[in-house]
Amino acid sequence: MKITSLGYLRVESPNAKEWATFGPEVLGLAVSEDLAGGPDTVSLTNDDRPGRLQISEGPHNRVQCIGWELPGAGDLADAVATLEQAGVTVERGTAEECRAAKVRQLVRFTDPAGFTHELFYGQLVVPGSFRPGRGTAGFVTRGQGLGHVVLVVPDLTESLDFFCTVLGFRVSDEIDFDGNTLVFLHVNPRHHSLAIMGIPGMRGLHHLMLQVEDLDDVGIAHQLVLDRQIPLAMTLGRHANDRMLSFYVRSPSGFEIEYGWGASTVDVPDQWVVTHMKSTSIWGHRPGDAPPPACLEPVSPPAS
Structure with a gap:
């Protein structure tokens, strides 16, 4: 596919x-x-x-x-x-x-x-129509799409098999932390367009990532979040796998927005080597003051 x-x-x-x-x-x-x-x-x-x-x-x-x-x-x-x-x-x-x-x-x-x-x-494109709500250098999209999403799934093995075998996603890397495993999947040069984390009995959207063109835009957004006292889910930090510098803010809808800059890309997919890590971040990304996520829901186990 x-x-x-x-x-x-x-x-x-x-x-x-x-x-x-x-x-x-x-x-x-x-x-x-x-x-x-x-x-x-x-x-x-x-x-x-x-x-x-x-x-x-x-x-x-x-x-x-x-x-x-x-x-x-x-x-x-x-x-x-x-x-x-x-x-x-x-x-x-x-x-x-x-x-x-x-x-x-x-x-x-x-x-x-x-x-x-x-x-x-055939998604509609209106050239020159983007008018940001505040001053910004813009976002990294084009062939990389909207950004990436991270989903919580009740059965990691089942979901990973479906996305890779049926939908054609390819694994970028895997991270084990706090008793959970995160698997990152790519379909284009973006390091991952999808990541999935298995939590038995739970399903939901953990976050949507938006990548900006300029590092200063991360700083400006971070300052706005602090000034408006919007809950931070994770502080500024740099990820270990895609090297993105970002922070996580709790959206009005209970999931997080990762707002970041500088991610690595998968430039030669056939030569990409999958790695296994034990930490999500090189530095930072410490828990913020946000309450527990509100975009997760319990799911019933499959009938035996």
């Missing part, structure tokens, strides 16, 4: 409208003006593709959908065949759903952990 990048993320949250200020004023995202998601949806982007991040009003903090980009119609047809051969039920998006997602075509399925994913091609 030829997934090329993380295309978009849709989230439900009772605090969706808080993103109308948090997104542009703190993170520097642009507000997408169209209301395809309705008046109760805040639509944001970090480049010339409108609506990459949508937060809709709802009773729970939870992921609605994760969108993955494919090169074209033929690749989407091949992906459907691969999913169906693996016994995965695939639902084709309606014309209205494709317009709302701003893509040519999409299909939808559920992974073993219960997350809904969409595969699509």
Whole structure:
């Protein structure tokens, strides 16, 4: 399967409208003006593709959908065949759903952990349209996509097999810490577009990473978070695997935003060597003052 990048993320949250200020004023995202998601949806982007991040009003903090980009119609047809051969039920998006997602075509399925994913091609691009909510040098997207997401899954082995064997993700590295294992997966030069962590009986979105072009933008955002007394989930630090310098801020919807700069890239995938580490960070990334995550939910064990 030829997934090329993380295309978009849709989230439900009772605090969706808080993103109308948090997104542009703190993170520097642009507000997408169209209301395809309705008046109760805040639509944001970090480049010339409108609506990459949508937060809709709802009773729970939870992921609605994760969108993955494919090169074209033929690749989407091949992906459907691969999913169906693996016994995965695939639902084709309606014309209205494709317009709302701003893509040519999409299909939808559920992974073993219960997350809904969409595969699509032809995401809308409006050249020169990105207008950040505050002064910023911009974000690293282009062929690397929106950023990366880290998911908590109840069965790490099952999810890892699905993402690698069925969807074609490749392992970048693995980190063991505090009794947990994090596996990082890439589909393009970004060190990881997805990471998964196994916690039995739990499922949810841990964080979305946004990468900026300029180190000063990390400092500016960090200062804004402190000035506005927004809870920090993790302090400034540098990761051991992708070498990103970042901090983690708790979003209005209970998951974290990793805001970072300077990550390493997977430039020659066929020569990439998977490493095993025992620490997530070289320095920093100490726990902040944020309460426990609010975007995790218990899941029932499979019927025996």
